[in-house]
Amino acid sequence: MGIRRIDHDLCTGCGECVDSCPMDVIRLDESIEKAVIKYLRDCQSCFACEIDCPNDAIFVTPDRERRIPLPW
Numbered sequence: 001m002g003i004r005r006i007d008h009d010l011c012t013g014c015g016e017c018v019d020s021c022p023m024d025v026i027r028l029d030e031s032i033e034k035a036v037i038k039y040l041r042d043c044q045s046c047f048a049c050e051i052d053c054p055n056d057a058i059f060v061t062p063d064r065e066r067r068i069p070l071p072w
Contacts, residue, residue: 002043003060008034010057017049017058025049026058 003025006017013033017026026049027038035057037043043060050060 002040002045003037003049003058005059006035006037007057007059008032010055011035012055012057014054016052016054020048020052022046022048 006026011034013028013035015028015035017035018028023039023042023044023046025037025039025043026035028034029036045060045062047060050056050058
């Protein structure tokens with residue numbers, strides 16, 4: 001699953017997580033000025049966003065999502 005959640009009470013919208021994510025999973029939502037999970041399925045559970053967040057607002061799990069391969 002990768003990113004478990006982003007605590008919007010702790011998030012300041014600094015953008016450190018957006019800059020550190022190699023898979024472009026997190027984006028800044030301009031309407032609320034906070035980080036949001038945009039492409040959860042692309043998360044590789046690298047923990048870069050959680051490590052780089054200065055406010056400890058991001059929680060990542062090491063469990064990756066298991067997808068069932070489709071025949072087509």
